[in-house]
Amino acid sequence: MSIRPRTPPLLRPKKPVDQSVLKQNRKRIEAIDRRRVLRGTLSLGALALLTGCDVSEEPAVQSALRAVSAWNDGAQAALFRSTHLAPTFSPAQVVKPPRFNAYYDIQDVKPVDGAAWKLQLTGLIKDKRPWTLQQIYQLPEQELIIRHICVEGWDYIGQWSGPNLRAFLTHIGADLTAKYVYFVCNDNFTESIDMASALHPQSILATKYAGAPITDPFGFPLRLRTAVKLGYKNAKWIRTIEVTNTFRPTFWSKQGENWFAGI
Amino acid sequence: MSAPAVKSLKPEIALKRAWGPARLHPLPLRIMHWINAAAIVIMIGSGWRIYNDDVLFGWLQFPDVLVIGKWAQYGLQWHFFGMWIFVLNGIAYLGYGIATGRFRRKLFPIRLREIFATVGDALRFRLTHEDLAVYNAVQKILYLGVILVGILIVITGLCLWKPVQFSELASLFGGFQIIRLIHFLCMSAIVAFIVVHVTLALVVPQSFVAMITGGPNVNGGPALVAEPARVAAPTPVAEPTRPAAPTPDSSPSDSSQ
Known part of the structure; x- marks a missing residue:
């Protein structure tokens, strides 16, 4: 093995730098005093206060930002691993009751009458007969102890059970090659998820929390609970399930929230 | 990193032609x-x-x-x-x-x-x-x-x-x-x-x-003409008080500006 001097990289400067700048500024650097630095920082802060106008709502800016958000939907779909399971937890870690999330406060929740309630089915589904709650309770249940992550930043571990969504969609003869599963809720909230996420093994139609029927604020009688989406995608008080190839803006995506919202 | 100035000049000239003078x-x-x-x-x-x-x-x-x-x-x-x-x-x-x-x-x-x-x-x-x-x-x-x-x-x-x-x-x-x-x-x-x-x-x-x-x-570049004083320092005319130190750049005493 011979020792050979390494060829320097092409872009590496071959000579030392012209040092004249140092000489020109030596006095300045030596004259830095803390008071002036502090005062300068304060003026910088004041300058920053002047820039507090928001351009996000400008139509051109907003449409550009939404175009990026739509592109991010595609990036997230590409990152999605259809058989990769979310971490699960032990019953001891479950938070009771779950944490409330909706576009209004918990006291404004309008309870659903479970006896009169029926689940409506539309779109690319062979058997569109509506389901009563009793019929849904008779389906095999799957339990998920998973982390709920809200787009705001908070999280908690919840224990949900109910029929597996893939099994249910298969049971009713839904077109599993369709693009979207769209939910309409009792409070006129709408939400949709991509079919790949709907078919994920940890997506269920939850009817129970910690072994008991879900209470009113958390989606009684039926809600979506999937381990692969942010909290707001998990539609509560579901009234209608539609399987479709047509993308329609949903409650939160109309407000500018990201539609895919995968985690 | 010990002696970057001693490197051969030929590739440097080629580089200068291709990229213009390299900057800091x-x-x-x-x-x-x-x-x-x-x-x-x-x-x-x-x-x-x-x-x-x-x-x-x-x-x-x-x-x-x-x-x-x-x-x-x-x-x-x-x-x-x-x-x-x-x-x-x-x-x-x-x-x-x-x-x-x-x-x-x-x-x-x-x-x-x-x-x-x-x-x-x-x-x-x-x-x-x-x-x-x-x-x-x-x-x-x-x-x-x-x-x-x-x-x-x-x-x-x-x-x-x-x-x-x-x-x-x-x-x-x-x-x-x-x-x-x-x-x-x-x-x-x-x-x-x-x-x-x-x-x-x-x-x-x-x-x-x-x-x-x-x-x-x-x-x-023009400023570097006087720079290679590392090798030979026969031009301390502007700063007569300073002896021809081996590393003239590091001298903190410079009041002639």
């Missing part, structure tokens, strides 16, 4: 610097907006005038737009720094004794540059540190964005709130870096201008 801050670096500056402003401003929706510390809420996005969804839109710029530009910067050998030259080695000496000077506001092209230990640590923090903030950001898809990576850090906290602390470190960095740039405006124009020439 090469053009690609300046472009990446300013792209990064814009991306960082977007990421921090929108990050503060997102933070405000569910604060980590009860006493800390960022004022509305400092955040980007009037509503949380706008903050999120900006954040998930800025992330692409920050990450792609960051990858280009890391690739450039490694491929050109710039990181190795500028940031290493870092010697412990040097660190203590320069930290002492820095705390007393007595930092002096002996050679513009050579970073002192504090600069090395700050620049290397902020690069590492930049990498960590991207990794924790990925874990917050995709805690399920990247669950293996996320599990290295612990719970979701721990990842949020690390992400937040990385932001704090970057903000602290920016305060120092911008303050120094404003104190010496030429350093700010140099990041736009490129700064002094590195390969030749």
Whole structure:
């Protein structure tokens, strides 16, 4: 093995730098005093206060930002691993009751009458007969102890059970090659998820929390609970399930929230 | 790094022909610097907006005038737009720094004794540059540190964005709130870096201008005619008081300006 001097990289400067700048500024650097630095920082802060106008709502800016958000939907779909399971937890870690999330406060929740309630089915589904709650309770249940992550930043571990969504969609003869599963809720909230996420093994139609029927604020009688989406995608008080190839803006995506919202 | 001036001149001339005079801050670096500056402003401003929706510390809420996005969804839109710029530009910067050998030259080695000496000077506001092209230990640590923090903030950001898809990576850090906290602390470190960095740039405006124009020439140029005094120093005419020291650049006594 011979020792050979390494060829320097092409872009590496071959000579030392012209040092004249140092000489020109030596006095300045030596004259830095803390008071002036502090005062300068304060003026910088004041300058920053002047820039507090928001351009996000400008139509051109907003449409550009939404175009990026739509592109991010595609990036997230590409990152999605259809058989990769979310971490699960032990019953001891479950938070009771779950944490409330909706576009209004918990006291404004309008309870659903479970006896009169029926689940409506539309779109690319062979058997569109509506389901009563009793019929849904008779389906095999799957339990998920998973982390709920809200787009705001908070999280908690919840224990949900109910029929597996893939099994249910298969049971009713839904077109599993369709693009979207769209939910309409009792409070006129709408939400949709991509079919790949709907078919994920940890997506269920939850009817129970910690072994008991879900209470009113958390989606009684039926809600979506999937381990692969942010909290707001998990539609509560579901009234209608539609399987479709047509993308329609949903409650939160109309407000500018990201539609895919995968985690 | 011991004797860069003794290298043969031929490739250098070729380089000069091809690229023009090399500058202290090469053009690609300046472009990446300013792209990064814009991306960082977007990421921090929108990050503060997102933070405000569910604060980590009860006493800390960022004022509305400092955040980007009037509503949380706008903050999120900006954040998930800025992330692409920050990450792609960051990858280009890391690739450039490694491929050109710039990181190795500028940031290493870092010697412990040097660190203590320069930290002492820095705390007393007595930092002096002996050679513009050579970073002192504090600069090395700050620049290397902020690069590492930049990498960590991207990794924790990925874990917050995709805690399920990247669950293996996320599990290295612990719970979701721990990842949020690390992400937040990385932001704090970057903000602290920016305060120092911008303050120094404003104190010496030429350093700010140099990041736009490129700064002094590195390969030749008029100022370098007198420079190779390292080899032979027969021209101390302008500064008669100074003996022909082996390293004339490092002499702090210079009052003739």
